[in-house]
Amino acid sequence: MVMKVYGAVLSTATMRVFATLYEKDLKFEFIPIDMPAGEHKKEHFLAVNPFGQIPAFKDGDLKLFESRAISQYIAHVHADEGSPLVCEGKPMATVGVWLDVEAHQFEPLALKLRRELLYKPRSGMATDAAVVEETEAKLAKVLDVYEARLSQSKYLGCDCFTLADLHHLPAMTSLMGTPVKKLFDARPKVSAWLADISARPAWAKVLAMRNQQ
């Protein structure tokens, strides 16, 4: 029975799961959830994610939600298939640190900027310039730490591409279409890392899903 992903192609969290499945060359069925129609708040979806958020995931009788729990499950269970996205032994502890860095230090700022610079204009709302300025300054500091880290390590978690890098792709890619791109371009190691991970064939497949819609 094939794995199922319930979500939306434009959702950063759903894209995180697609990227993981493509990296591991795993077959899956995508079940689109109609967000504008509020399908994510309806009973049949709440049965798979009681928090009413996408994505949700099924592997046989196992039901999961929270994109990073799903990606970690896939990476561990299918450790021998496709790209290794986790490490064995002690190096995994450091990958674990940078997994949490993405979730707690990077993403909240990235999503705030995406909301101001992409969602609000699209919905006819005004961007709050003060929020953008304040959040950009905080993101710059985070990227300074990334620049130092990437001067010591080829990828964030270790010398191989892992989930610690992959988890950044959806939010980071969306920011490349905004003036925030300059923060990444200004830092050579960060810029090279971003170019490298964005060029991965699995990521191109995720973006192709978006273009098909």
Place this chain on the structure above:
Amino acid sequence: MVMKVYGAIASTATRRVFATLYEKDLEFEFVPVDLRAGEHKQGHFLARNPFGQVPAFEDGDLNLFESRAITKYVAYAYADKGTPLICEGKPMATVGVWMEVEAHQFDTLASKLQWELVYKPMFGMAKDAAVVEENEPKLAKVLDVYEARLSQSKYLGCDCFTLADLHHLPTLTNLMGTPLKKMFDARPKVSAWVANIMARPAWAKVLAMTNQQ
């Protein structure tokens, strides 16, 4: 060489690490970081956590930060000691989901409320009633999901106490000392779970550290 925890007794994130070490009966050395003096922003501490936040952790030549990365490392590396805080095989996927739930659904709201109702009064700052009013109903909805979950499962992740439960303890304990206690008391399964996990001897040892100061 004994493990070292660099942090502050009043810090919820540091307490998360203490709780894990006590659950596993592991010796460690606590190295206090003087937050009031800004020690966490100074060079020697930034070398341990470039984001300038407590806790940081050392096990031999392994240096970690982000409390939940530290607890996971300890739980896996010392799986055979003390309380098992993780599961083997498939059940760990569901524990993983509820670890993400604590980090993203619970802690985001609980930290905001804790700041307004516990820390601001401590520092002689005025509470922002609007923040409390906005976040209380959101936390109520999260606790409704917990109530349903705990009607099906003895603990959040599975039928045993794991990191998915433990990670809540520091912020939860703070909120139980505020009028928000009523939200937890109003939900029977949540209330029983709170009482159960707060009564664990390892947690009592963490609280005893405060009383020694």
